Amino acid sequence: MGTLQHIQHQISALNDLIKINNDRIAGYNKAADSTDDMGLKTIFASYADQSRGYVNELNDYVHQLGGSPADGTTLSGKFYHAWIDVKATFTKKDNHSILSDCEYGEDVAKGNYRKALDDKELIWEDEKVVALLNDHLSGLKIAHDAVKALRDDIKDV
Numbered sequence: 001m002g003t004l005q006h007i008q009h010q011i012s013a014l015n016d017l018i019k020i021n022n023d024r025i026a027g028y029n030k031a032a033d034s035t036d037d038m039g040l041k042t043i044f045a046s047y048a049d050q051s052r053g054y055v056n057e058l059n060d061y062v063h064q065l066g067g068s069p070a071d072g073t074t075l076s077g078k079f080y081h082a083w084i085d086v087k088a089t090f091t092k093k094d095n096h097s098i099l100s101d102c103e104y105g106e107d108v109a110k111g112n113y114r115k116a117l118d119d120k121e122l123i124w125e126d127e128k129v130v131a132l133l134n135d136h137l138s139g140l141k142i143a144h145d146a147v148k149a150l151r152d153d154i155k156d157v
Contacts, residue, residue, distance in 0.1 A: 010124070011067035013116045017133075018058045018070045021051040026060045027105040034093045043150070044102070047143050054136050060148035061129055097153035113137040 008083045028048040059069040116122065119131055124130045 005037060006123070007065050008067075009122055010129075011062055011065050013061075013119065013122055014058050014062050014129075015067070015070035017112060017136075018055050018062070021055045021070060022070075022072060022107050023059070024048070024051040024105055025055075027102065031098050031102050034098050035095055037095055040095060040098070040150075043146075047102075047147075050139060050143065054139075055134055056137075061126075061132070072139050096151060096154045099147055099154065102117060102147045103151055106140060106147055110137060110140045110144060113140060 025048045028044040028051075032044040034050075035041060035044075048086040055069075113133060113136060117124075117130070117137070124133075
């Protein structure tokens with residue numbers, strides 16, 4: 001792979017992560033709108049803010065590589081959010097199901113970060129990018145575990 005192709009591959013991978021974070025923001029905004037629980041609304045807002053910060057950091061690296069940052073969401077994220085809307089039309093949206101949907105979203109985000117870090121063709125030459133992606137992944141794991149614990153606590157009640 002030539003240098004230009006390598007840089008384009010890195011830009012593409014970072015843009016995919018930007019889109020995943022945009023999916024996450026949309027998901028948490030939808031979750032906040034779907035509950036009356038002020039505690040959950042606050043948690044959901046903090047995770048949406050977390051992803052906004054991640055997007056800003058990823059945008060900086062895309063610019064450093066000479067690329068244009070993505071500004072949308074993934075196609076699969078659009079389908080997923082549409083499915084959630086359809087499902088909500090036919091079923092009662094309780095906090096347990098909202099948290100289950102959020103946990104699923106966290107699994108998808110973590111998987112995409114792991115894929116970017118494990119991609120053998122993506123040789124991240126800048127250790128700061130690797131550290132940043134690992135930091136994001138760590139934050140996503142913490143969020144996932146917190147959401148899962150909240151969901152499980154509601155199920156046990």
